[in-house]
Amino acid sequence: MAVEVVYRSSRDPERLFMDKAEADRHDRMLELAEALASTLQQAVPGLAEEQAEELGVFMARHREVFARAFKNQPEALGELHSTPA
Template identity: 75%
Template sequence: MAVEVVYRSSRDLEHLFMDKAEADRHDKMLELAELLAEVLQKSVPSLSEQQAEEAGFYMAKNRDVFAKAFKSQPDALSELLNSVDE
C-alpha cells in the first residue's frame, strides 16, 4: 500500500493539491479575491455581493495580466479580451 501526501488550501477545502506550493498559491489567490471583492463592493455600492465576488475572483485569477496593465502596459488586457471572445 502506497502513502500519498496531498495538500488542501485552508480557504478551499474541496480542492486537493499534490504540491504544497501550489496549495499555497491557490490560498493566496483566494485571499486576494476576497479582498478585491470587498474593495469593489465598497467602491461600487450598486454591485451585488455575488458580482463583487465574481469580479474579485476573476481579477485575482488573472492578476499577472492586470499587473502588467497597471504597469503602463494597458494592451496586456487584450489577452483577456481575446480569451473571452473565443
C-alpha cells in the same frame, strides 16, 4: 499499499493539491480575490456580493495581466479577451 500526500486549501477545503506550493498559491489567490471583492463593493455600492466575488476571483486569477496593464501596458488586457472564463 502506497501512501499519497495531498494538501488541502485552507480557504477552499474541497480542493486538494499534490504540491504544497500549489495549495499555498491557491490560498493567496483566494485571499486576494476576497480583498478585491470587498474593495469593489465599497467602490460600487450597488454591486451584488456574488458579482463582486466573481470579479475578485477573475482579477486575482489574472493578476499578472492586470499588473502589466497598471504599469502603462493597457494593451495587456487584450489577452483577457482570448482567455476562456
